[in-house]
Amino acid sequence: MERVKRLFPVVVFVSVATASLAMAGYAYVAATDAARIKFESTADDAVNRIETRLELHLSMLRATLALFKTGNGMVSRDALRSFVAALDIKDRYAGIRGLGYARLLRKGGEKAAEDDLARNYGGEIRVWPPEGGSQRTPITLLEPLDESNRGALGYDMMSEPTRRAAMMRAMEMGEPRATGLVPLVRDAGSMSQPGFLIYLPLVLGASDDAPVAQRMAATAGFVYAPFRAADLFGAALSRAPLLPLAIEVYDGEPKPETLIFRSQTPPDRSMGRFGTSRQVQVAGRTWLLRFEPTSNFAWPASRMAAIALGLFGLALATALAYVVRSGEKAYEAVRALNEAGEKALQEKDLLLQEMKHRIKNSLARVLAIARQTASGAKTVEDFSASFSARLQAMSASQDMLTRSRWQKADLRELLLTEVEQVLGNGMDADRLTGPQVEIDEATTQALGLTFHELATNALKYGAAGTGKGTVAVTWSLTRGGLRLFWRERGGGKVEPPERKGFGTRLIDANIVRELGGSVERRYPEDGIDIEIFIPLKR
Structure with missing residues (x-):
């Protein structure tokens, strides 16, 4: 349907232009036919004049023969001279x-x-x-x-x-x-x-x-x-009105040696291929008369009228096509405006729904963190410090998502941000190695809290707290998803905990339950290794 609408101005132009050109062509052909008929009629008039003149001369010649027969062939010069003078043949x-x-x-x-x-x-x-x-x-x-x-x-x-x-x-x-x-x-x-x-x-x-x-x-x-x-x-052709014809007369075949007469006015061949021939019998001989129009030949109907009609038709076709196209553009603009308005309303509703959903999730996450933090805190000061740190980790993740319009976040930037919030700016970026990976909203929030808890544990109980140890994080993309390795070295022997604290439970909740991944912890002689796997949607 849309293609038909786009082609409609072309159809209008072609239809009107074709009809106009057909009318112009018909008018041109009609004008040409009328001119040809007039030309043929003019040629017939010329033939009639020539035949009339020749017949007049033959009649005079027969009258002269009658004179000689009357005199039994004995006609004196005086008798012939008087006869000729009476005829006034000169004029x-x-x-x-x-x-x-x-x-x-x-x-x-x-x-x-x-x-x-x-x-x-x-x-x-x-x-x-x-x-x-x-x-x-x-x-x-x-x-x-x-x-x-x-x-x-x-x-x-x-x-x-x-x-x-x-x-x-x-x-x-x-x-x-x-x-x-x-x-x-x-x-x-x-x-x-x-x-x-x-x-x-x-x-x-x-x-x-x-x-x-x-x-x-x-x-x-x-x-x-x-x-x-x-x-x-x-004499035959000079009688008024003068005929606008160029004439050639041949005795038989049209050859230079048989040319009897050629008019002085040349033919005007710019008028087209107008030309005709007639045969005239003159006292037992066949003369060929050839006619062409001169510049004085006037067309009964102007050819310019047909050309003007064709040009007017093309202009009309162009104007109609432009009007139709302009109307279509105006209609398309109104329709696009309406669609844009409807889309804006839909996006507004969707945004409101998304905000409600995000706010509910964020509040639920905050409440969960508050309850878990409160259950493990011994004093109000401990609760306030832990709760504030975790909210800052959430806030950092939220900032990164906001900058990307809640679409994607860069894994390296997220890791560096969360770790530096806990360990300070002394974290060496060279110890964070892996390809560029962009993660979605849920993965960003979950990993943000996970990195915060890992960095906090390293500061409290592991390599970062001694001032001598090191923390290194590497990651890679595998066929199934994202694999991260958190390694702490130089902080002394780390013993497996007798029970899971809040941080461990928070990490497992984020990785395993929320993202559907896995967490594996290993305890070598001088540190701790944590391997995290998260399935990613391709």
């Missing part, structure tokens, strides 16, 4: 460089194309390059006639493989076909400005559902339009 169809017509000739028929060029534009314009294949498609009409377009007049587009492939597919399918990325003609003999072209075959004398060979044989030429890629995509 309304940005990206397209013009509308033109390339006459389909067999090799050797270049003179007819050069006559058309002379009739429409004057001067001498040759078909170029001079070399070519079995079929040639020199440009005979191109409007508006600016400096760059003028340089393209007479150019045989069949001489260039990419253009030739697109025109052949257009003849086969009878539909508009675009080239891959090619350099546009800048002037006679030179190329510049990367872009692409779209061709529509002019079929005269054959229906649209005629066999391929019949339609190809009836193809008189191609209506076409050159496109500058940067201008086309710039």
Whole structure:
């Protein structure tokens, strides 16, 4: 139960923090999903703009084809120029460089194309390059006639493989076909400005559902339009509102050599791995459009709100855990205070009971000593002296126990104190030998009186009384308890007593009856030996 209480603040913190972080994570994921949906929608908007712009150009190209079909392929420069001027392609169809017509000739028929060029534009314009294949498609009409377009007049587009492939597919399918990325003609003999072209075959004398060979044989030429890629995509994407997208357009696989267009604004990849791709069909070719967000892309919901929610949740979890822990500490402090109060009361009662017990024992011991002393005293003075000495022995033992809070007393200190009370300070400490032994309360009081009686007897009847003898005490700890040896030498022959006096009975009472030990007395030629054994509790 205590362990559960200690872990409760941790459980509170983990639970609240987990819930908060889960909510923050959900909010972050929701914000990211919302941003991704917005980004995908923006990319779809860009694709729609590009497709709309391309479809507008294709519609204009079909209208131009209709013009040529109406004139049975015989459209003058003035008619085309008026048609182009009415369309206002410079302002309304940005990206397209013009509308033109390339006459389909067999090799050797270049003179007819050069006559058309002379009739429409004057001067001498040759078909170029001079070399070519079995079929040639020199440009005979191109409007508006600016400096760059003028340089393209007479150019045989069949001489260039990419253009030739697109025109052949257009003849086969009878539909508009675009080239891959090619350099546009800048002037006679030179190329510049990367872009692409779209061709529509002019079929005269054959229906649209005629066999391929019949339609190809009836193809008189191609209506076409050159496109500058940067201008086309710039016009498609510059319409308000501006899209916060970085765009790359590839003709097929995303390779450096197939790159048609790349927007000038770089992507902002710090927003995460936002990116998407779309495929667009442009006159028989597949364009790959890749989109990434720019720094202007605005999240519909701030990610900082999710982060702030997570931080707030952690702070709340910490605060709740602290409050719970503080409450537990306060409760524990009150409980500890109550327990301390109860313990103090119990100790007070125990102390009172102990004092009563000790006082009763001490009074009983004093009364017993008084009765025994009185029975052996001949005069009041003898009683007073003996009784006072024995009370002082008890008092010395009581002092030692008091200093140790009634726990333990040192055997050497007790022995030295009791012996010096009787024999004076002349007792040599070297004659007290043995290990350090601590004895309990009962043993202390019993040995205190025992040492007092032994020292008194030595002074009255033994070695200490003659001034020549010696008293030595040794002790040791054995397996069963404490063994002491009291030896007196040099005081003459000591005879065994005919009867036990009070001192002897007091010693036996203390050692044998109270402590459960034994006392053995031996009488050699020049003294007395007393061996005392006391069982000790380990």
